[in-house]
Amino acid sequence: MLATTILAMAAVLRIPFALRESDQRMVDPTMVDRGRKCGCICPECHARLVARRGKIKVPHFAHAAACPGAYETCIHRAAKQIIEDLGFIWLPPSITRVIPSRFQFASCEPEKSDEQIRPDLTLRSPAGRELAVEILVTHEIGPGKLAELQRRRLSCVEYDLSHLPRTISYETLKSQFAGGKLDARWLYNRKDEEEKQKRKEAIARARQEAKWRWVTARKSRYGVTVYHVDHCPLQKRWYRGHAFAYADTDCQACDYFCGTRGNRQVKCGGHASPEARQRWAEENQLNLRLCSSPQLA
Numbered sequence: 001m002l003a004t005t006i007l008a009m010a011a012v013l014r015i016p017f018a019l020r021e022s023d024q025r026m027v028d029p030t031m032v033d034r035g036r037k038c039g040c041i042c043p044e045c046h047a048r049l050v051a052r053r054g055k056i057k058v059p060h061f062a063h064a065a066a067c068p069g070a071y072e073t074c075i076h077r078a079a080k081q082i083i084e085d086l087g088f089i090w091l092p093p094s095i096t097r098v099i100p101s102r103f104q105f106a107s108c109e110p111e112k113s114d115e116q117i118r119p120d121l122t123l124r125s126p127a128g129r130e131l132a133v134e135i136l137v138t139h140e141i142g143p144g145k146l147a148e149l150q151r152r153r154l155s156c157v158e159y160d161l162s163h164l165p166r167t168i169s170y171e172t173l174k175s176q177f178a179g180g181k182l183d184a185r186w187l188y189n190r191k192d193e194e195e196k197q198k199r200k201e202a203i204a205r206a207r208q209e210a211k212w213r214w215v216t217a218r219k220s221r222y223g224v225t226v227y228h229v230d231h232c233p234l235q236k237r238w239y240r241g242h243a244f245a246y247a248d249t250d251c252q253a254c255d256y257f258c259g260t261r262g263n264r265q266v267k268c269g270g271h272a273s274p275e276a277r278q279r280w281a282e283e284n285q286l287n288l289r290l291c292s293s294p295q296l297a
């Protein structure tokens with residue numbers, strides 16, 4: 001008898017949100033009547049649920065039967081409902097926007113049906129810009145879907161809800177979405193891809209414009225042989241009115257360094273056109289910025 005009771009207890013699944021039948025809204029147990037009167041069902045299998053909340057137990061919905069997809073579906077549906085209600089989402093930093101930004105949308109279509117791709121939400125800005133939203137709970141987006149996003153050049157942001165506490169309340173999840181407190185990342189960002197392409201082309205041009213500079217061996221005042229590249233366009237160092245750079249230390253660490261021919265020549269992009277150099281410099285700063293860019297936290 002005791003073993004049966006323990007087995008029965010173990011079979012009860014706890015989920016934080018459920019579908020309220022009367023208005024088809026996702027709710028947590030504090031938003032409905034206690035017990036069987038809650039009028040809620042599992043959004044996955046439509047089994048009737050029991051709202052449990054008490055002084056000791058964390059509020060949850062009890063699901064009597066095993067239902068492998070219940071947790072994932074309830075988080076998905078709650079998240080989508082919250083985004084729809086808010087009318088905006090926080091976008092993570094990107095190459096073209098280095099701080100999180102707010103995306104206000106005019107329309108929101110859940111699971112927009114399509115032959116090859118079905119984002120969790122498709123948002124449309126007042127200007128008509130489309131943005132796909134994916135909610136990650138347990139299953140990451142597959143390579144096929146990712147390739148399709150890239151092919152269509154449809155920007156897509158993913159919210160990672162895989163680490164949410166399983167006892168989270170609806171209000172807490174809502175405030176995390178509203179405050180941009182959730183982990184988010186770009187699966188594909190059209191503007192970033194365009195910018196990357198532009199930078200790549202400019203850098204390729206700058207590299208083409210790079211010139212071979214002779215390296216001159218000189219004796220330093222301490223009798224050591226040093227290797228100079230004279231007329232360094234970045235004016236790394238000065239000697240008697242002439243700009244130069246040390247071929248081994250300055251050039252090798254320089255953003256415009258493109259290679260060497262033995263120790264006789266250095267290929268220097270510092271002479272490239274100002275426009276190409278600007279892009280080149282931006283690219284190098286950009287890498288630094290991305291490494292230290294703030295997350296939505």
Ligand code: SF4
Nearest residue numbers: 232245251254268270
């Ligand atoms: S590679 Fe850099 S440090 Fe060397 S000469 Fe060119 S601009 Fe100066």
Ligand SMILES: [Zn+2]
Nearest residue numbers: 042045067070
């Ligand atoms: Zn279920």
